[in-house]
Amino acid sequence: MKRENAGRGRLHREEPATPVGGVFIKFSHVKKRFGPKIIYTDLDLEIRRGETTTVLGASGSGKSVMLKMLIGLLRADSGKITFDGKEIQDLAERNMHDVRRKIAYLFQGAALFDSLSVGENVAYGLREQFWDSMTDDEIRERVAQSLAAVGLPGIEEMRPSDLSGGMKKRVGLARTLALQPEVLLYDEPTTGLDPINTARINHLINGIKKAFSITSIVVTHDMGTAFSVSDRLVMLGKGGVLMAGSMDDFRNTKEPYVRDFIDGKAPETEDVSSLLAS
Numbered sequence: 001m002k003r004e005n006a007g008r009g010r011l012h013r014e015e016p017a018t019p020v021g022g023v024f025i026k027f028s029h030v031k032k033r034f035g036p037k038i039i040y041t042d043l044d045l046e047i048r049r050g051e052t053t054t055v056l057g058a059s060g061s062g063k064s065v066m067l068k069m070l071i072g073l074l075r076a077d078s079g080k081i082t083f084d085g086k087e088i089q090d091l092a093e094r095n096m097h098d099v100r101r102k103i104a105y106l107f108q109g110a111a112l113f114d115s116l117s118v119g120e121n122v123a124y125g126l127r128e129q130f131w132d133s134m135t136d137d138e139i140r141e142r143v144a145q146s147l148a149a150v151g152l153p154g155i156e157e158m159r160p161s162d163l164s165g166g167m168k169k170r171v172g173l174a175r176t177l178a179l180q181p182e183v184l185l186y187d188e189p190t191t192g193l194d195p196i197n198t199a200r201i202n203h204l205i206n207g208i209k210k211a212f213s214i215t216s217i218v219v220t221h222d223m224g225t226a227f228s229v230s231d232r233l234v235m236l237g238k239g240g241v242l243m244a245g246s247m248d249d250f251r252n253t254k255e256p257y258v259r260d261f262i263d264g265k266a267p268e269t270e271d272v273s274s275l276l277a278s
């Protein structure tokens, strides 16, 4: 049932308490292990509101674990995680919903439903989340705005099977944007794209930040993306943050491990014959 003016307040969420540029998300002394496997011994990390923070790190360094602790899919063993000034590490599952609603996760290879039109795909999350507060007209309008925001206006009637890989990624982004999140988590947003489509997505990440003052966290192995979209970069490893800084700090770093990661070089000490044998 759709009520014409019901729940309007939910369409225009309250402004966050944190001012733009203030610390919106903070991990303090977070520890996390899985049995004997230690992931974090002391994770300290700040994400500022309205900025794009790119998280770098070797496979297995704990990037996904960090994001999952933020949305409460995994619990920290100890330490503090704050979101918009509130401690969330010990919140009960039902209270995590509020946090999760404000954070949208753009999954790697986020699949569209082939049986639905593009417009229905973008509307899907809205119908789930706002079934009692948005009218069909409002949903249509939000879908149109979201598709326009990713540079694909008017393609509501198309089918996902008619879209290129780059367009599918942008429709996935439109579906996420339609929910008007406060934080957008991009997980490997440019994986598998050619250089032109990669540049398009990088451009969109920057455009969306400006247009919606969204706080973005980008997890990527693509240094081109990292150096196109970031206000700050954070490199994870050795149980915490190995380095945090601006794009210039990272471009000019001489720290050997970070340098090799940026330049895509295996450490010189690595034994290639054992890698080939494994």
Ligand SMILES: Nc1ncnc2c1ncn2[C@@H]1O[C@H](COP(=O)(O)OP(=O)(O)OP(=O)(O)O)[C@@H](O)[C@H]1O
Residues within 6 Å of the ligand: 034, 039, 057, 058, 059, 060, 061, 062, 063, 064, 065, 066
């Ligand atoms: N639920 C879990 N139970 C046990 N081990 C886990 C669990 N989740 C993650 N891990 C382990 O934690 C480590 C960090 O995993 P994570 O997925 O965060 O790495 P990542 O940095 O995101 O890697 P990639 O770049 O390959 O995606 C890995 O060794 C992984 O096997």
